[in-house]
Amino acid sequence: MNIKSFDQLTSMEIDTLREIGSIGTGNAATAMSTMLGRQVRITLPEVRIMGYNEAIEWIGGPETVTAGVLVRMSGQMNGIMLAVQQLDFVNLVLGSMLGTTIENYENLDELRKSTLVEVGNIAISTFINALTGLSGISVDLTVPAFAVDMQGAILAVPMAEYGGMSDYLMTIGGNFVCDNKTVPCRLLLSPDIRSLNFLLKKLGVAE
Numbered sequence: 314m315n316i317k318s319f320d321q322l323t324s325m326e327i328d329t330l331r332e333i334g335s336i337g338t339g340n341a342a343t344a345m346s347t348m349l350g351r352q353v354r355i356t357l358p359e360v361r362i363m364g365y366n367e368a369i370e371w372i373g374g375p376e377t378v379t380a381g382v383l384v385r386m387s388g389q390m391n392g393i394m395l396a397v398q399q400l401d402f403v404n405l406v407l408g409s410m411l412g413t414t415i416e417n418y419e420n421l422d423e424l425r426k427s428t429l430v431e432v433g434n435i436a437i438s439t440f441i442n443a444l445t446g447l448s449g450i451s452v453d454l455t456v457p458a459f460a461v462d463m464q465g466a467i468l469a470v471p472m473a474e475y476g477g478m479s480d481y482l483m484t485i486g487g488n489f490v491c492d493n494k495t496v497p498c499r500l501l502l503s504p505d506i507r508s509l510n511f512l513l514k515k516l517g518v519a520e
Contacts, residue, residue, distance in 0.1 A: 315510045319362045327360050329518045333447060334358035334485035337440035338500055342489060344439040348432060349409040351491055355500075358487040368468055368484065375465030378418060382433025383458045383467075386441070389450040390512060392504035394440065396433035397464065402498040405491055406432050418461045430459045436500055444502075448515040 316322060322330075338355040346353040361371060369375045380398040398406075404414040410428055415421060421429075434457040445452050460467060486501040504512065 317506065319506070319509070322362065326513055326518050327362075329513070329516055330485055331358060331360045333444055333516070334360060334487070334502070336447065337443040337485075337502070338487050340443045341436040341439045341500060344435050345432065345489065348435060349406065349491070351409055353489055353491050355489055356487040356495065358485055361484050361486075363484070369465045371484075375463060377464050378461065379464050379467065380418060380421075380429055380459070380461050381467040382430055382437065383460070384434065384437050385455040386452050386504070386508075387455075388453040390452045390504055390508040392502070392508055394437045394454075395467070395499075395501045395503070396436055397467065397499040397501065398429060398433065399496075399498065402489065402496040403429060405496050421461065426459055430457050433457060433459075440500060440502065444512075448512055450512065450515055 335358050338358050342353045342355040361368070363371060366375075377399070379400075380403060382396040382398065384394045386392045386394065400415075400418070403418075406429060407425055408414050410432075411425065413425075415425070437457070438454065441452055441454060444450075484499075484501045484503055486499045488495050489498050489500075490496070
C-alpha cells in the first residue's frame with residue numbers, strides 16, 4: 314500500500330531506509346578518505362521525518378551561513394541530494410587538498426569552490442551508486458550546483474519542490490568524523506513521495 318505522506322512510514326520501512334543510509338554514507342566516507350588522504354568515517358545515519366522548521370534546526374539553525382552542494386535526481390527516483398558543508402568541514406577539505414584554509418565563506422575563490430563541489434559531488438555520487446546497487450533502480454544526477462547562504466535558504470529548495478505533496482521532509486544523513494573530530498557536513502537524501510514508494514517496493518518492504 315502506497316504512503317501518501319512521509320509521516321506514514323512504518324518502523325520497518327524507516328529501519329530499511331536507515332540501513333540504506335548507513336551503507337551509502339559509509340561508501341561516501343570511504344571515497345572521501347581516498348580524496349583527502351585521511352581517515353574519514355560517518356556517524357550513525359539518521360532517518361528523520363521533519364517539518365521545514367525542524368529540519369532547519371536539525372542542520373544547525375536557519376541563520377547559520379553554510380555552503381551547499383545540490384544535485385537533483387531523476388529517472389526512477391526524483392528528488393534531491395544535498396551536502397551541507399559547514400566551515401570546519403570546508404577547512405578540512407581545503408587544508409587536505411589545497412594546503413589552505415579560510416576564515417569565512419567570502420574567502421572562497423573559484424578554485425576553492427570547485428574543490429568543494431568536487432568533494433560534495435563524489436560523496437553524493439558514491440551514496441547514490443550504493444543505493445542503486447542495492448535496489449536495482451536507475452537514477453540520473455544533474456551537474457551539481459553550489460551555493461553559500463543561510464541554511465534556512467538552502468533547505469528551502471526541497472521544501473519548495475515537495476511542499477505541495479507533503480508538510481514533511483524526509484532526510485537520510487549523518488556527519489563525517491575525521492581524526493576523531495566530528496566535522497559538520499550533513500549528507501542528505503530527500504526523494505519525493507512517488508519515488509519513495511517505488512524504492513520501498515524494490516527493497517521488498519512495501520506491497
